[in-house]
Amino acid sequence: MTVRQAPYETALKPYGKALVDLAERRADIVCLSADLTRQTETDLFRDRFPERFFNAGMAEANLMGMAAGMARAGLIPYVNTFAVFCTRRPFDQVAMSIAYPCSKVRIVGFMPGLSSPGGPSHQAIDDLALMRVLPNMTVIDIADAGETAQVVEAIADIDGPVYLRLKRGEIPVIFGPSYRFSLDRAAVVRPGGDVVVCASGMMLTPALKASDAAASVSINVGVVYVPVIKPIDAGTVIQAAAAAKGVVTAENHSIIGGLGSAVAEVLAEAGVATKLRRVGVEDRFATAGSRPYLFREYGLSSGRILERIWELMGCDTPPPSVNEVETETGGAFEPV
Amino acid sequence: MPPTIDLTDVPTKARITAVELVGSVGLGYLGQVLSSAELMTATLGDLVRPYTDRFILSPAHYVTAVYAVGAELGLLDRKELIHYGIDGAALETIGSERTPLVDFTCGSLAQGLSVGIGYALADRLAGTGARTAVFASDGEMEEGQTWEAALFAAHHRLDTITVVLDCNNSQVDGAVSMVTTVEPVSAKWEAFGWEAVEVDGHDLEAVLGALHVDRGGKPLIIVGRSDPTAGLNAIAGLDDAHFITLGPDLVNELIVELKGRL
Numbered sequence: 001m002t003v004r005q006a007p008y009e010t011a012l013k014p015y016g017k018a019l020v021d022l023a024e025r026r027a028d029i030v031c032l033s034a035d036l037t038r039q040t041e042t043d044l045f046r047d048r049f050p051e052r053f054f055n056a057g058m059a060e061a062n063l064m065g066m067a068a069g070m071a072r073a074g075l076i077p078y079v080n081t082f083a084v085f086c087t088r089r090p091f092d093q094v095a096m097s098i099a100y101p102c103s104k105v106r107i108v109g110f111m112p113g114l115s116s117p118g119g120p121s122h123q124a125i126d127d128l129a130l131m132r133v134l135p136n137m138t139v140i141d142i143a144d145a146g147e148t149a150q151v152v153e154a155i156a157d158i159d160g161p162v163y164l165r166l167k168r169g170e171i172p173v174i175f176g177p178s179y180r181f182s183l184d185r186a187a188v189v190r191p192g193g194d195v196v197v198c199a200s201g202m203m204l205t206p207a208l209k210a211s212d213a214a215a216s217v218s219i220n221v222g223v224v225y226v227p228v229i230k231p232i233d234a235g236t237v238i239q240a241a242a243a244a245k246g247v248v249t250a251e252n253h254s255i256i257g258g259l260g261s262a263v264a265e266v267l268a269e270a271g272v273a274t275k276l277r278r279v280g281v282e283d284r285f286a287t288a289g290s291r292p293y294l295f296r297e298y299g300l301s302s303g304r305i306l307e308r309i310w311e312l313m314g315c316d317t318p319p320p321s322v323n324e325v326e327t328e329t330g331g332a333f334e335p336v
Numbered sequence: 337m338p339p340t341i342d343l344t345d346v347p348t349k350a351r352i353t354a355v356e357l358v359g360s361v362g363l364g365y366l367g368q369v370l371s372s373a374e375l376m377t378a379t380l381g382d383l384v385r386p387y388t389d390r391f392i393l394s395p396a397h398y399v400t401a402v403y404a405v406g407a408e409l410g411l412l413d414r415k416e417l418i419h420y421g422i423d424g425a426a427l428e429t430i431g432s433e434r435t436p437l438v439d440f441t442c443g444s445l446a447q448g449l450s451v452g453i454g455y456a457l458a459d460r461l462a463g464t465g466a467r468t469a470v471f472a473s474d475g476e477m478e479e480g481q482t483w484e485a486a487l488f489a490a491h492h493r494l495d496t497i498t499v500v501l502d503c504n505n506s507q508v509d510g511a512v513s514m515v516t517t518v519e520p521v522s523a524k525w526e527a528f529g530w531e532a533v534e535v536d537g538h539d540l541e542a543v544l545g546a547l548h549v550d551r552g553g554k555p556l557i558i559v560g561r562s563d564p565t566a567g568l569n570a571i572a573g574l575d576d577a578h579f580i581t582l583g584p585d586l587v588n589e590l591i592v593e594l595k596g597r598l
Binding site: 030051054059061068069073074075093096097101 | 390392442444453454457458459462484485488
């Protein structure tokens with residue numbers, strides 16, 4: 001697989017553009033917003049297809065119920081708001097009106113994990129866990145601007161609800177043009193490895209950087225990109241882990257309930273006797289702050305991944321120091 | 337439903353059926369059928385055109401009323417009723433995804449109107465001309481989602497939506513009026529931009545008439561004032577009308593009294 005080198009080029013609003021493209025081809029695609037239209041890139045949809053765009057206002061319980069009704073009537077609603085407001089806040093409505101009836105609603109949650117500077121009210125550190133526990137729900141946490149367009153189309157016809165979490169604004173272009181997103185298969189980005197890092201979403205690039213840094217001191221670290229958290233590609237995870245001395249998971253989310261838990265379940269049930277370390281938000285609420293500060297402070301970093309690799313390898317010497325991956329050019333405080 | 341069908345005796349017959357059904361299990365949501373029989377008869381017998389319109393049952397524990405009225409109207413095969421409340425059967429005592437006759441049922445309360453709005457928006461987009469009927473209960477007005485949905489429906493002038501609200505003043509902890517003040521009900525909905533019509537929920541002609549008022553381009557709510565004992569002496573003054581224990585003697589008393597009304 002072709003992976004570009006940091007610093008990555010970025011693309012702007014790849015989701016909003018992809019949704020418009022999909023709607024150009026399909027009349028059954030509708031778009032719902034909740035007073036966060038520009039922030040979810042759906043101003044593009046609103047301006048192109050006003051008759052298929054519905055703004056629920058700040059009323060997420062009603063938002064989810066409306067989407068459920070539209071899906072039952074044969075439409076395919078893409079529901080867009082911040083990740084905290086489409087998972088925590090209307091959880092019962094998502095569970096009972098969408099997941100239980102297996103409605104074809106696509107819930108798109110923006111500002112995942114600590115990518116929001118807005119503090120705990122805006123930081124979705126539990127959205128993957130909340131959505132993963134719901135029967136029928138597909139859960140996806142992607143990394144790359146180019147794959148965004150592929151995902152928007154790939155989820156359209158899944159016969160059930162989908163939760164897709166997306167970073168806002170500038171999205172790095174990580175993969176080469178030959179990359180194909182798969183709903184079924186995790187991507188082995190760096191094969192083999194004394195230790196394997198399973199990463200999703202915004203933690204893919206720190207994982208790649210950690211792998212590069214380890215290679216500089218002759219430690220081979222495999223990287224498996226797992227964008228689909230549920231249903232997880234157990235086969236690829238098991239195959240990669242079985243040959244390694246240890247596994248590290250890396251996610252922009254609590255270490256409880258998301259990718260780390262999903263990988264732990266897979267390995268334990270398969271009897272893969274490999275040690276596991278989970279990199280993510282360590283069971284605590286964060287604070288307001290810039291994205292680079294929060295990722296550094298709460299351990300969403302190449303450095304933390306390397307520390308865990310070194311633990312698993314039983315190395316006596318400290319890991320090499322790394323400069324953390326930066327993709328944002330701005331960094332201005334913009335909670336909404 | 338052919339317009340010629342006489343609905344007059346449907347509510348009383350449905351109540352008899354419901355007493356038999358709930359009696360067969362020994363306990364259950366009978367008060368809801370007793371309070372809503374006329375409202376449900378008008379909803380299924382007049383408002384909702386089979387295979388054309390949408391019917392959403394927001395309080396899923398009212399589903400026995402759907403079975404009982406549905407059987408009287410010929411919408412549900414009466415033979416199916418023997419499966420009521422049997423483990424593994426589709427006729428569950430609280431509505432579910434398997435429930436016949438309803439397009440969407442919502443056991444977690446107050447979710448129905450939002451789903452109805454979704455249907456109405458989809459039907460408006462497709463130009464189907466379908467109506468959306470949402471059956472709801474007064475206790476659901478305690479949930480915030482009700483008012484989120486009420487705001488949205490009025491703002492978008494979704495005049496294909498009709499809410500039939502059973503105001504039986506009964507919830508788990510007792511009278512709704514004791515738990516909280518939801519009154520003035522009609523004035524609240526009117527203030528949210530709805531057309532509201534107050535009726536005696538046990539006056540079938542009044543309920544049927546209310547369904548056809550000029551709604552002025554607005555969503556319509558029928559506020560049906562009702563009694564979860566339906567004036568039956570056998571259960572007069574019942575403390576807990578929300579969930580009734582029903583032994584064989586009480587079943588017989590209720591059926592005798594109800595048959596006297598036919």
